[in-house]
Amino acid sequence: MADSVFPPDRDAWRDDPRADFLGYQLLRLARAALSRQFGDDSMEAEYNTSLRRELRRKRGGKAWLLRQWDDHPEHGTLRLSAQPVANTFSLAVAHADFTADLTVIYDIDLAELDSAGITHFQGSAAAAIDGARFWVDELTDYGLDGLDLDEADLEEMLADAGLADAEDADDAPGAPPEDTIEDRRQVERMARALSRQVQDDEPPELAEPDHQWLEAVPQSLWPILDGAVSAAIAKPRDAKLFAAWLAMLNHQLELIRYRSDRGHKWAIGMLDQYQEQVKDLAAAKALDNHEDLFSLVAALGHAKVPVKPELSEALMSSGPSLPDSMAPAEVLDRAVRPMIDELARHVTSPFEVMEAMGEAAAVTPPALRCFMAHELALSPHAVMRDAVPLMLLDADAEVRHAAALALEQSAAPDRLSGASLRRAIALRNWIPEADRAALDQAIRKARMKGVQPAQWAPAPDLAWRASAIDGSGAQSMLFASRSGRSGLFAGLLLKQDFGIRDAWCNRATPRREIASAVAEMRTKLVVPDVERSYIDLAVQHGIALGVAASHLPDAALLEIAEAVSGADWKDRRIDAAAEIGHLFGELPAEQRSAGAIAGSLLRSVGWMREDGLWDSWFEDDAEVRESLAAARQQDVGAAARRLLEGVMAQRRDVWAERFLLTALWARAVKAGQPAPLGAPARAVTWRDLVVLAHEVLSERKLGDIPVMAEIAERTVIAARSGAW
Numbered sequence: 001m002a003d004s005v006f007p008p009d010r011d012a013w014r015d016d017p018r019a020d021f022l023g024y025q026l027l028r029l030a031r032a033a034l035s036r037q038f039g040d041d042s043m044e045a046e047y048n049t050s051l052r053r054e055l056r057r058k059r060g061g062k063a064w065l066l067r068q069w070d071d072h073p074e075h076g077t078l079r080l081s082a083q084p085v086a087n088t089f090s091l092a093v094a095h096a097d098f099t100a101d102l103t104v105i106y107d108i109d110l111a112e113l114d115s116a117g118i119t120h121f122q123g124s125a126a127a128a129i130d131g132a133r134f135w136v137d138e139l140t141d142y143g144l145d146g147l148d149l150d151e152a153d154l155e156e157m158l159a160d161a162g163l164a165d166a167e168d169a170d171d172a173p174g175a176p177p178e179d180t181i182e183d184r185r186q187v188e189r190m191a192r193a194l195s196r197q198v199q200d201d202e203p204p205e206l207a208e209p210d211h212q213w214l215e216a217v218p219q220s221l222w223p224i225l226d227g228a229v230s231a232a233i234a235k236p237r238d239a240k241l242f243a244a245w246l247a248m249l250n251h252q253l254e255l256i257r258y259r260s261d262r263g264h265k266w267a268i269g270m271l272d273q274y275q276e277q278v279k280d281l282a283a284a285k286a287l288d289n290h291e292d293l294f295s296l297v298a299a300l301g302h303a304k305v306p307v308k309p310e311l312s313e314a315l316m317s318s319g320p321s322l323p324d325s326m327a328p329a330e331v332l333d334r335a336v337r338p339m340i341d342e343l344a345r346h347v348t349s350p351f352e353v354m355e356a357m358g359e360a361a362a363v364t365p366p367a368l369r370c371f372m373a374h375e376l377a378l379s380p381h382a383v384m385r386d387a388v389p390l391m392l393l394d395a396d397a398e399v400r401h402a403a404a405l406a407l408e409q410s411a412a413p414d415r416l417s418g419a420s421l422r423r424a425i426a427l428r429n430w431i432p433e434a435d436r437a438a439l440d441q442a443i444r445k446a447r448m449k450g451v452q453p454a455q456w457a458p459a460p461d462l463a464w465r466a467s468a469i470d471g472s473g474a475q476s477m478l479f480a481s482r483s484g485r486s487g488l489f490a491g492l493l494l495k496q497d498f499g500i501r502d503a504w505c506n507r508a509t510p511r512r513e514i515a516s517a518v519a520e521m522r523t524k525l526v527v528p529d530v531e532r533s534y535i536d537l538a539v540q541h542g543i544a545l546g547v548a549a550s551h552l553p554d555a556a557l558l559e560i561a562e563a564v565s566g567a568d569w570k571d572r573r574i575d576a577a578a579e580i581g582h583l584f585g586e587l588p589a590e591q592r593s594a595g596a597i598a599g600s601l602l603r604s605v606g607w608m609r610e611d612g613l614w615d616s617w618f619e620d621d622a623e624v625r626e627s628l629a630a631a632r633q634q635d636v637g638a639a640a641r642r643l644l645e646g647v648m649a650q651r652r653d654v655w656a657e658r659f660l661l662t663a664l665w666a667r668a669v670k671a672g673q674p675a676p677l678g679a680p681a682r683a684v685t686w687r688d689l690v691v692l693a694h695e696v697l698s699e700r701k702l703g704d705i706p707v708m709a710e711i712a713e714r715t716v717i718a719a720r721s722g723a724w
Contacts, residue, residue: 022125024229024286025132026102027116028277030091032139033080034106034113037067044108047082054084063090075134087114095131098123113283133226137178140273175266176219184223186213187248191227194244203247214252218259221252221270225277225296232292246295253303260305261498262472262621275300275311282314293318294363301362304502306395312365336375344381350420351505353387354555361394369394370402377406382417385410389423390555392431392439400435408442411449418454421446423558425453429570430543430557432550459565460488464535465518465527466668469661471616471711473497473654477535478527479564480514489514490560494538496658499546500553505560526613534668536568538661544573576657577697583663584694587687600691605706618714623647628719640712644702648712655708656696663689 038044047066054061061084069078076095083090087107093100101120106113121128190210197204206214214220228245231238253274259267278296280286287293297315300307347353353376354361361369369391377388388410391403407424410416421443428439465478473496481487489509493502521527546553561569590596608614627647631639648655667686695705702708 022121022129022132023118024281024284025129025136026093026100026118027113027280027284028136029078029093029132029139030089030102030104030106030116031113031280032136033067033069033078033091034089034104034108035111036139037080038108038111047108050082051084051086057084069135069139072134072138075131075138078135090119093128093131093135095123095127097127098125098131100128175269176217179217179219179222183217183220184226186217187220187223187227190248191224191231191241191244194247195238195241198240198243203243203250206247206251210248211251214248215255218252218256218267218270221249221256221274224248224252225274228292228296229281229286232287232289237289242292242295246299249296249299250302253299253305257303257305264622264625271300271305275308279311279314282311282318285318290318297363298359301359307363309365312363315363316365316368336372340375340379340384341381344379344384347383350383350387350390351555351559353384354390357387366394366396366398369396369399373399373403373406374409377410377415385415386417386420386423389420389427390558392424392427392435393552393555393558395550395552397432397435400431401438404435404438404442407439408445411442411446411451413450416446416451418452421451422453422456426558426561426567426569430547431552432547456565456567457562460563462488462564464530464532466530466535466538466665467525467527468613468665469496469658471614471618472620473658474501475538475661475665476521476525476527477538478518478521479535479560480509480518484511486510487514488563489517490556490563492539492542492557492560494542496545496654496661497549499544499549499551500539500542500557503554503556503560505556505563507559507563529670530665530668531670534664536566537574537664539566540569540572541574541661543569544571547571548573574657574660576653576660576693580656580660580690580693580697583660583690587690591687591691597691597695600688601695601706604688604692605710608707608710617711618718619643619648619651619711620715620718624715625719628716631716636713636716639716640709641703643712643715644708648708648715649702652696652702655711656693659689659693659696663687663693 038047050064054064063081063083066080066082066089068080076093079092079094081090081092082088083103087105089104089106091102091104093102099120099122100118102116103119104113104116190213194204194206194210224245228242228249231242231245234241253271256267256270260271278293281296282293293315297307297311343353343356347356357372361372364372373388373391376384376391379385388403388406391406392400394400394403407416407420424439424443424446428436428443431439461482463478463480463482465480467476469475475494477492477494479488479490481489486508488505488507490505491503492500495501518527543553543557545551560566584592591600608617624643624647627643628639631642634642663686666689692705692707696702696708702712
């Protein structure tokens with residue numbers, strides 16, 4: 001819905017500085033009421049029958065009441081009525097401190113608002129905002145609320161779900177509770193304190209206690225969003241306060257994304273709801289400053305949450321409008337091409353181009369990004385043309401195809417540089433198979449036209465550091481120049497079920513900053529020096545995982561590859577079962593006997609219990625939580641056995657691969673430094689990890705493998721001690 005929720009005429013209340021925000025909250029309320037009303041197909045059928053009856057009346061019929069909500073009189077009464085016009089409804093809100101009437105056009109099939117307008121408002125805007133928030137929360141609670149259940153019905157439902165003891169229902173894992181007044185007060189205190197740290201509108205760093213509080217209170221997302229919107233519409237606008245709210249928003253969205261990655265439906269739902277609310281802000285034009293709206297959308301990109309196309313479209317539609325008389329070519333001349341020319345004056349490499357465009361690209365519709373690929377290829381600036389190959393890593397297949405087509409169309413020595421061709425060749429093995437034919441055609445044409453790929457620079461003298469693999473399958477890597485006043489400082493985050501989760505690269509970091517950053521990281525992680533061969537193996541495995549899951553790496557990975565001479569980095573996935581079998585077969589015969597295996601397994605659980613490095617080795621995702629919910633009444637041992645025989649038995653290959661990667665890492669740790677697992681006294685060896693991986697893949701029961709039994713018990717304890 002592109003237009004404001006307000007009709008053209010303005011009443012006195014519309015001069016209130018909160019009027020736009022009020023309109024946004026009432027729009028949310030209208031959507032919630034209609035979604036609740038038509039959540040059942042039978043209600044749609046009943047509505048259609050009534051509508052046909054009213055339309056047959058001589059005078060066109062009259063409105064009729066669909067539903068009334070009055071079970072919370074302290075928050076007022078809602079009356080939802082249907083008008084004798086298809087898909088047209090009215091919502092009346094009556095409260096001691098205000099009254100409001102809305103007319104809404106709602107597409108029942110698509111469950112979307114087409115338009116909405118406030119036809120009447122009288123009273124306190126602040127009370128109306130609070131009331132609308134309450135009713136939105138109430139109407140979007142699709143749990144037991146609103147069902148006509150007696151105690152016996154409730155007990156039966158709990159028993160069917162394996163929750164026979166109703167008194168323990170609150171202990172069940174699931175969505176966090178609704179935010180409270182104290183939650184709102186806490187985030188306001190945090191925002192005020194953070195705003196005093198803002199320098200030149202730069203986002204402040206959150207203190208560790210703030211980080212821990214946000215992690216424990218995911219429902220604080222909503223008061224944080226409200227706080228950011230309130231700061232954006234304040235008169236006068238407080239830029240530092242908005243920057244503080246935005247820092248908290250970026251952080252909380254990322255924390256929730258971590259939970260969504262682990263399959264928690266409540267987290268997935270919260271991220272979806274956030275996008276819906278920001279889309280409503282765009283539709284209602286609730287923010288005067290379009291850059292503030294852009295920041296709310298870009299926060300998703302910072303948290304690595306994909307922006308939905310409909311939100312991108314809403315953001316574009318809500319921006320400054322151009323005259324209808326302008327032709328498409330004029331739009332390009334006034335917007336895109338000048339922007340490209342301006343950007344070219346401030347960048348020195350195509351990676352800087354992508355970094356500068358990154359925030360905007362994350363919220364731009366694919367069609368516009370396709371257009372950008374062609375415009376960059378036609379640019380008179382070489383640095384902008386050199387950015388086209390990097391668009392092959394776009395998350396959208398349509399954009400990747402457009403980038404390949406743009407490369408083919410510019411495949412000539414005077415348009416396509418040798419460095420661009422080298423990058424295109426390297427990226428061929430980083431993109432899905434379906435995208436490679438178009439790129440191959442561009443590469444062939446460039447070679448036929450005489451374009452020669454540039455040579456890879458030799459790798460400088462670097463320190464290669466890598467952490468162990470934690471219980472979520474994550475591993476951090478650091479690459480740093482060993483000498484010089486400044487040099488390369490780069491890092492990767494690999495994720496076993498994802499691929500290359502994050503990448504960053506700085507080729508000119510001062511030596512002091514490198515030393516300080518490495519020292520700080522070593523206080524949190526064990527990051528020993530490892531052999532280069534292990535880095536190549538692990539990175540290529542990560543690339544292959546990402547290609548298989550369509551999780552393409554950031555362009556920063558290519559910049560790292562160029563800096564470290566990663567010419568051979570391709571999508572080479574480790575065949576875990578084959579590699580485990582090979583390494584186990586290479587062990588001396590005496591280390592493969594039944595007695596030696598039993599001793600090795602006991603050693604493994606011994607160092608695991610003593611070494612804090614492995615404290616993260618437990619399971620924590622939605623499937624595990626659901627399994628443990630059914631085992632609530634069982635002791636830790638019994639619940640752990642349930643996991644070992646159920647969820648964890650289905651994940652043998654995941655843990656076997658994790659142990660294999662850890663074994664390869666431990667073997668690659670260079671001599672002459674502290675043992676890979678901490679103090680030299682620890683007796684774990686990479687061979688014990690190979691044995692462990694081999695036994696996990698064998699016919700042996702998981703409960704008979706001490707490390708797996710330990711992991712299962714830790715999982716139960718972690719799930720029962722944590723909120724989510």
